[in-house]
Structure formats: C-alpha cells, structure tokens
Amino acid sequence: MSVLKVAGARKSFDKTQALGGVSLELGAGELLGLLGPNGAGKTTLVRAIAGRVRLDGGTIELFGREITAATNGARAGLGVVPQEIALYPLLTARENLSVWGRLHGVTPGDLAPRITRALDWTALGDRADEPIKRFSGGMKRRLNIACGILHEPRVLLLDEPTVGVDPQSRERIYDMLAELRERGVSLLLTTHQLEEAEAHCQRIVVIDHGKVAAAGTLAELVEATVGAERRVTLTLDRAPDRPLPGFEAGESGVVVRAHVRDVAAEMPGLLGVVRDAGCKVTDVEVRSPSLQSVFIHLTGRELRE
Amino acid sequence: MIPTLLRIAFTTLRRDRVVQMSVFLLPIVFFTIFAAIFRSQTRGVTAGVRAAVVDEDHSEASRRIVAALAEEKGLRVRTAARPEGAPRGAAEVPLDRARALALVKAGDVPVAIVIPAGFGAGFGAFESRAAPIELLSDSSDPVAPQVVSGLLQRIGMTAAPDLFEKLGFSLFERYGGPMTGQQREAMRRWTSSLTDTAPAGPGRAPGRRSAAGDSLSASIVPVRIVDVLGDQKRNPVVALTAAGIAVMFLLFSASSAGGALLDEVESGTLERLLTSRAGMGTILAGKWLYVTLLGVFQVTVMFVWGMAVFQLDLMHHLPGFFIMTFFTAAAAAGFGLVLATLCRTRQQLGGVSTILILSQSAVGGSMFPRFIMSEGLRAIGRFTTFNANALDGYEKVFWREAPLTDLWPQVLVLAILTVVFLAIARALARRWEST
Incomplete structure (x- = not known):
C-alpha cells in the first residue's frame, strides 16, 4: 500500500520545464531512492510534496488524501530534511531540537x-549543550535529520542527506534511516551517491529532464537497461599470441574481458580458451552491472551544468 | 601584475551595484542634504525665526518696534492667536504674555518677544531704568533668542531715530543748559526730517546702523532672555541628543536584525520554517516583535546610561518615554523588515539601508537640530522621515513635559507607519512563499 502517490506532476518556471509529468509511489516502510542528474527535477518534486511548490498539473496524495501547496494541516505526518544544514548555528543541539520540535507542533510535554x-539516535548526547557551529559536517547532518523527525512523521523526505560527509x-x-524504516517510517531520498542508493534503497526512480526515466528495483533497472550480463575480467601471465575467441582485449595485453549471463555454466569454457x-x-x-552503468545508460554522459 | 589586480578590482566594481551606490550615490545624497541645510543658514532668510510678539506698553516706541519686527525678513512674527483651548476655526485675538508663553511651551514658536509696560518711557535713555524687552525662549533652540536680540538692537536704532534724537537733546538740556530758540527750531526741522524719511524697520543706511548697533548694542534696547523651559531641568538637552542618536541607531539595528531574514533564506532555515506549522505571516510577526523588543531594550539602555552619566532625568518621564520608545521601535522594526524583504542579499541590504537611514537621520533631525533647517526642509523631514516624528515625541516628553495625551499625533503617525511597513514587508515576502 502506498503512503505517498505522485501522479503526472508538472511544473514550469518561466519557460523552463522542471517537472514534465512525474509519477511515483512510495510504499509503507519503504526507502525509495530518487536519482537524477543536476537539474533533473528532484528537488522541485520534493518541494512540491512538501508544499513549497505549486504544481501546474498532476496530483499528490499523502495517506490517500490529495494535498496541494494551499492545503493546511494535511502534512502533519510528513517530515522534510532539506539539503542545506538548516539549523541555527548559535543554538546548541538540544536547543535546535527543541525549537524545531515546537515549530512542528510537538507539545511541551512530549x-x-x-x-x-x-x-x-544521532550519537550527539555528549555534545548536546554545545553550539552547533563547532560541530563537524557529519554531526550537523545527523542533527539536521533529527530535527526533521521530532514530530514523528510517517513519511520523511530527505534531500541529499549525506552530501559532504x-x-x-x-x-x-x-543506520539511522534503517532504524526509522524499522519503526515503519517511509523514506523518499534524493542522492547523487549511486553506490549508497544501490546499497540501501529498496526501489529506485531515475528522473531526467523532469520525467521518470526508469523505476524499479536495481535488478529490474539493470534488466531493463544494460542487461543482466556479468563482466568477467581475466589477467593472464603473458599476452596471448592471437586474439582469444569470446574475449575482448583489455588496456594492456595481459588483460582480457568477456560477458556472461550464467557465470557457473560459462566460466569453464572461457578458462578452456x-x-x-x-x-x-x-x-x-x-x-555484475552497477547502478552507475544503469544511470549513465539512462541519462547519458553529457554534462548538465 | 598590478594591471591584473586593477582589472579584477574594476571589473568587480562595475558589477557590484551596492558598492557603486556607496561610493557615488551616498556622498551625493549627503552633500545635497547638508548643502540644503546650510545654504538656508547662510542666506539667513529662509530659516526665518518664528516669534510671538506681545506689546504690553502701547507706547509710540513699542508700536514702532512691533511694526519693524513685522517687516523684518529674518523673522516670522505672530501678534495674534486663537485663545487657548478654542476650536480650530475660532477667531484670533491679540497675544498677551500668558498666551505667548503657552505658544513657546507648546513649541509653536521658539521665542516670544514681550515689550513690557514702561518700556517706551525709558526708550533711548541708555540708562538702566529702562524696562527691558523680555525674550521668553525655548532653549532647545538656542539660536532664536540670540537672533531676535540682535535684530532688536538694529530695529531700536532704525525704527525710532527721532525718539532717540528728542531724548538725547532733552538730556543735553538737562545737563548742559537750555537751548536757544534758533537752536530749538533747527532741532524741530531735523527731527521732522528724520520722521518723514525714516520708515520703521530695517532697510536704511546700513553702514550707520551697523556702526551704531555695534557700539551701543548693550544699551539701545535692553533685552532680558528668559528660559521658560530649560531653567528647572537637569541637563535636558542630553535627552534630546540621546533621542536623536537612539532613533538613528534604532534604524540601523532594526535593519540589521531584519536582515536575519536574509540569513535564514541563505542558510535554508526559512525554507524549513515554511515547511513547519509557521506560515510567512507568523514568521514576519515573530521577527517584527523581536526587533521591536530589541529596539525598546536598546533605547532604554541608552537612556539609562544617559541617566547614570549625564544626569538625564529619565525617572520622571518614564510613561512618556516608554510610549514613545515602543511606537518608535515598532515603526523602526517595520522599516527594517521592509528593507530586508526588499533586498536580495545581506550586502545589498547593507548598502541600501546605509543610504536610506543616514539620509532620513540627516533630514529627520538625528544628526543636527531641526531648528537650523529651513521650514521647507523641516516639512520634508516631518512628512518623509519617521525620525522627525519620533524626535518631536521625545521632545514633548523630556523638554516640554507635555501630558501623555499630547503625544497622540506622533503616536498615530508612528502606528500608521508601522502598519504600512508591515503590509509592504508582507507583500514583498510573497516571493519566498510557494512558487
């Protein structure tokens, strides 16, 4: 069952299209990775879900209820962790937690x-009463997340939560995000760290030019894009006298490569050659094929900045 | 190497409008304001000292002096006013001493010229028995009584030369013996010629008038200056100075504190605040209240310092002080928020606020007293700056010791300004709301 559903989200700023009909769903307790090059529309989509961008078209449903930027009070179950360290540097960690908790409606008693x-949870207990301007980047990032979950949201949006740490x-x-998932919180995370998305996300949505380029598990994405073949690289004791059938020559003469779908079945034959x-x-x-190869396959090698 | 460094510096300057404004616009603005103020001083006419005139003597000499005062270009004379407490459209009646005193105390005129009974009897006698003209003055404008005193010496010589002549010859006869009939006839003809050719007031024989005025100024027209407001006060001018400085720095601190909004935009905390339960209206209201309270605290600290070090009498004026300080700080906070929501960056805010605040403070009376400004510049100050209105209020509290109800015009203006500033800031802040 999905807790968050975006359908056909469209948004343009002047003549620039930021979202061109994005649709996605976030399941209960799921960690969904939202990937895309710079300017693909990830942050616009997150801001639209958070109520900070008014969509030109399409709908957003949170817990089955359609919400817009003007909808008041419907986002109580939503938490947002911005890309910036949006904290007050002269306040202590405890004070930051306190003010953000109150601003999100946590009662003084709770x-x-x-x-x-x-x-x-953030392992900041021993530094709780220090102004956070003295904290390292990683400590601030952890606190940044904690300030977004004090009101115990059921859906948490994280915009590049690990950048620069x-x-x-x-x-x-x-680890913190995994704990949240265990508590049943659904997470939508944007990131440029592909290996992290590969390691931690249950599903991945790749968007580019404001549209969904692909969505699914990593295996599904691999299958749908670069295929499931494994790359086998052999290093030899000397360069072979002639090209080996079934192999591509590597950068140096002693390295050769081949692609196989079934490693156990095809490997003996390659070794025999x-x-x-x-x-x-x-x-x-x-x-095996990586998310990096899938990403490049989907979005190309052209620079976006 | 140096050409490359110069290239970097000039390219940066060409693209930085704030620095351009600070370097080129700010000096021009200030030069214009200062030139406008001091040009009116050197002309000596546009500033025109406002003075109430009361003739209690009704002698020939006093009538001539009143007439000459009315013609004097350096003065703007009032000889009549509505009775105190009368409605706005009521007919004016000739001023008496009490009404003139009230005008001075209310700040309508900085000086009242009272020609006492018996003045004419001793006019021109150069003796101490002459009743002196009284200048009932508001010493918050120390220039006005001095100007009037000087003008009276000149007028004394030029308005009634024939009276001087008659009195002089009577003294001569008293001490030198009676004149012959021929001498007396010659005297009569000369006196007649003086009366015919000497209209009252200034404008004749400046060389002779100047020489006489210089040598006899102490005794031609005896003058007694009476400070009707400052006499019983402990160091009252300090209060006005403190108010002037406080209002200017209130604007600076309000602008700086309002600029925290731009810091919040920069750091992302505003975006985060807007995803919380706080809407933009709440955020602005919170900022405004904070800056207002900060301003009240700031001005209070300054006045307490004045009390401790300069014997400023704060304790006897606390209610008026807090009323004026709250409304002034509230308007300043609104102004700071307008600047913060208008500007895109802190740097821009710094440049724009410096220009606007210094200009307002110069025209509004925070840098030098408004009594040295021309009437036109004073009117501009009153209608375009809130410094002038705030300072008028503080002046009523500390100088005129006016009842609290008399503060309503200043409080009303500051309250309206606060509402207008907040409305503008709210409208400008829409750019940070949902896009």
Whole structure:
C-alpha cells in the first residue's frame, strides 16, 4: 500500500520545464531512492510534496488524501530534511531540537523525552549543550535529520542527506534511516551517491529532464537497461599470441574481458580458451552491472551544468 | 601584475551595484542634504525665526518696534492667536504674555518677544531704568533668542531715530543748559526730517546702523532672555541628543536584525520554517516583535546610561518615554523588515539601508537640530522621515513635559507607519512563499 502517490506532476518556471509529468509511489516502510542528474527535477518534486511548490498539473496524495501547496494541516505526518544544514548555528543541539520540535507542533510535554531519544539516535548526547557551529559536517547532518523527525512523521523526505560527509558519518546516517524504516517510517531520498542508493534503497526512480526515466528495483533497472550480463575480467601471465575467441582485449595485453549471463555454466569454457592459447590465469574478476552503468545508460554522459 | 589586480578590482566594481551606490550615490545624497541645510543658514532668510510678539506698553516706541519686527525678513512674527483651548476655526485675538508663553511651551514658536509696560518711557535713555524687552525662549533652540536680540538692537536704532534724537537733546538740556530758540527750531526741522524719511524697520543706511548697533548694542534696547523651559531641568538637552542618536541607531539595528531574514533564506532555515506549522505571516510577526523588543531594550539602555552619566532625568518621564520608545521601535522594526524583504542579499541590504537611514537621520533631525533647517526642509523631514516624528515625541516628553495625551499625533503617525511597513514587508515576502 502506498503512503505517498505522485501522479503526472508538472511544473514550469518561466519557460523552463522542471517537472514534465512525474509519477511515483512510495510504499509503507519503504526507502525509495530518487536519482537524477543536476537539474533533473528532484528537488522541485520534493518541494512540491512538501508544499513549497505549486504544481501546474498532476496530483499528490499523502495517506490517500490529495494535498496541494494551499492545503493546511494535511502534512502533519510528513517530515522534510532539506539539503542545506538548516539549523541555527548559535543554538546548541538540544536547543535546535527543541525549537524545531515546537515549530512542528510537538507539545511541551512530549518534547523532552523526544529530544533525549533524538540525541541518543544521532550519537550527539555528549555534545548536546554545545553550539552547533563547532560541530563537524557529519554531526550537523545527523542533527539536521533529527530535527526533521521530532514530530514523528510517517513519511520523511530527505534531500541529499549525506552530501559532504565522510564515509563513517554516511554509514551512521544510513543506520539511522534503517532504524526509522524499522519503526515503519517511509523514506523518499534524493542522492547523487549511486553506490549508497544501490546499497540501501529498496526501489529506485531515475528522473531526467523532469520525467521518470526508469523505476524499479536495481535488478529490474539493470534488466531493463544494460542487461543482466556479468563482466568477467581475466589477467593472464603473458599476452596471448592471437586474439582469444569470446574475449575482448583489455588496456594492456595481459588483460582480457568477456560477458556472461550464467557465470557457473560459462566460466569453464572461457578458462578452456585461455588454456588452449598456452596462457595461465593469474587473476579473475566477475562484476555484475552497477547502478552507475544503469544511470549513465539512462541519462547519458553529457554534462548538465 | 598590478594591471591584473586593477582589472579584477574594476571589473568587480562595475558589477557590484551596492558598492557603486556607496561610493557615488551616498556622498551625493549627503552633500545635497547638508548643502540644503546650510545654504538656508547662510542666506539667513529662509530659516526665518518664528516669534510671538506681545506689546504690553502701547507706547509710540513699542508700536514702532512691533511694526519693524513685522517687516523684518529674518523673522516670522505672530501678534495674534486663537485663545487657548478654542476650536480650530475660532477667531484670533491679540497675544498677551500668558498666551505667548503657552505658544513657546507648546513649541509653536521658539521665542516670544514681550515689550513690557514702561518700556517706551525709558526708550533711548541708555540708562538702566529702562524696562527691558523680555525674550521668553525655548532653549532647545538656542539660536532664536540670540537672533531676535540682535535684530532688536538694529530695529531700536532704525525704527525710532527721532525718539532717540528728542531724548538725547532733552538730556543735553538737562545737563548742559537750555537751548536757544534758533537752536530749538533747527532741532524741530531735523527731527521732522528724520520722521518723514525714516520708515520703521530695517532697510536704511546700513553702514550707520551697523556702526551704531555695534557700539551701543548693550544699551539701545535692553533685552532680558528668559528660559521658560530649560531653567528647572537637569541637563535636558542630553535627552534630546540621546533621542536623536537612539532613533538613528534604532534604524540601523532594526535593519540589521531584519536582515536575519536574509540569513535564514541563505542558510535554508526559512525554507524549513515554511515547511513547519509557521506560515510567512507568523514568521514576519515573530521577527517584527523581536526587533521591536530589541529596539525598546536598546533605547532604554541608552537612556539609562544617559541617566547614570549625564544626569538625564529619565525617572520622571518614564510613561512618556516608554510610549514613545515602543511606537518608535515598532515603526523602526517595520522599516527594517521592509528593507530586508526588499533586498536580495545581506550586502545589498547593507548598502541600501546605509543610504536610506543616514539620509532620513540627516533630514529627520538625528544628526543636527531641526531648528537650523529651513521650514521647507523641516516639512520634508516631518512628512518623509519617521525620525522627525519620533524626535518631536521625545521632545514633548523630556523638554516640554507635555501630558501623555499630547503625544497622540506622533503616536498615530508612528502606528500608521508601522502598519504600512508591515503590509509592504508582507507583500514583498510573497516571493519566498510557494512558487
């Protein structure tokens, strides 16, 4: 069952089309990755769902109820984590949590325990009373997310929540998001970090030029775009005397490549070709298609900025 | 290397309109304002000191002096006014001392010239028994009584030379013996010629008048200046200075605090606020209230400092002070929000607010007293700046010690300005709402 449904969302700014009929659905407890090049329309779509952009056409339904930018009070179950560190730098972590909690309607009675939980959740308990201007980028990012969930939304929109942080902080942030999912929160996340989307998202929507280019699980996207073939790379002890049948020559003479659909069935044959050429295999790498290849396949290599 | 650095600097200047305004426009604006103010001073006519005139003597000398005062270009004389408390359309009656005093205390005129009974009897006697003309003055304008005093010396010589001559010869006869009939006839003819050719007021024989005025100024027309407002006050001018400075800095701090809105746009917190339960109207109301309270606190701190260090009498004027400070801070906060919502960046806000605030403060009386400005410039100040209205209110509280109800014109103007500023800011802030 979907908690958020966008159907045919269209939006233009002057003569520039930002959204050209985007449709997507977010399932309950799902982590949906929204991918696309710069200017593809990701942020516009997130802002439209958050009520900050008035659509020219199309509909948005939250928990089965259609909402617009003018709809008051319908977004109580929605949380938004902006791309910027939208916090007050001279306030402490606790004070930031407190003011954002109150602004999102958390009652004074509920606030203190939720702040304590949020500080534990973000591992910022020991720095709770320091002004956040002294925090590292990763700490601010974690707090940025926490300020968006104090009112316990059932749907959370995250606009590039891991931009500019180190791998450790990124891992911590995805652990936090996994905890939210376990609590039943549905997450829509935009990111440029394809390996993160590949590792953490249940489904992925790729949008480009304001339209959905592809949507589905990673396997579905791979199948629908670059195909499910694995790439096999062999490093030999010496360059073969003649081209090996079924292989492509690599950058250096000792590296050859082949594509297989069934590794177990086709691998012995490939090794046999090498052996017949009088070479020995010193290294083997089998690689499945990545989201990177799918993304490039869908959106091309042309720069967008 | 240097040409490259110059190229960077000039290219940046060419593209930075705020710096261009600060470098070229601000000096021109200030030059214009200062030139307008001081040009009127050097001309000596446009500033025209307002003065109420009361003739209690009704002698030939006092009538001539009143007539000469009325013709004096450096003065704008009132000899009649509505009775105190009479409705706006009521007929004016000749001024008496009490009514003239009330006009000075109300700030309608900075000085009242009272020619007391008995003045004419001793006029021209160069003796201490002559009753002095009283200048009932508002010492918040220290220039006016001095100007009037000087003009009276000149007028004394030029308005009634024949009276001087008669009195002079009577003194001569008293101490030197009686004149012959021939001498007396010659005297009569000369006196007659003086009366025929000497209309009252200025405009004749400036060289002679000037010389006489210089040497006799202390005794031709005895003058006594009476400070009717400042006499019993402890350092009252400090209050007016504090108000002038406070209002100007109130504008600066309001503009700066209002600029926090631009910081919120920049940092993304405004966008986040707008996804919370707070709408733009609530956000602006919150900012306005904060800046207003900050302003009240700022001005209070300044006046408390004035009280501690300069003996400013704050404690006896607390209600009026807080009324004026609240409404002034409220209008300043609205003004700051207009600037913040009008500008795109902090840098732009800095440039625009500097130009607008300094100009307003100069015309509105925060930088120098408005009594040295021409009437036209004062009117411009009153209608285009809120400094002038705020300072008028503080002046009523600290200088004139007017009842609180007398503050209504200033409070009304400031309240209207606040509403107008907030409406403009709200309209301008729509650009940050849903697009």
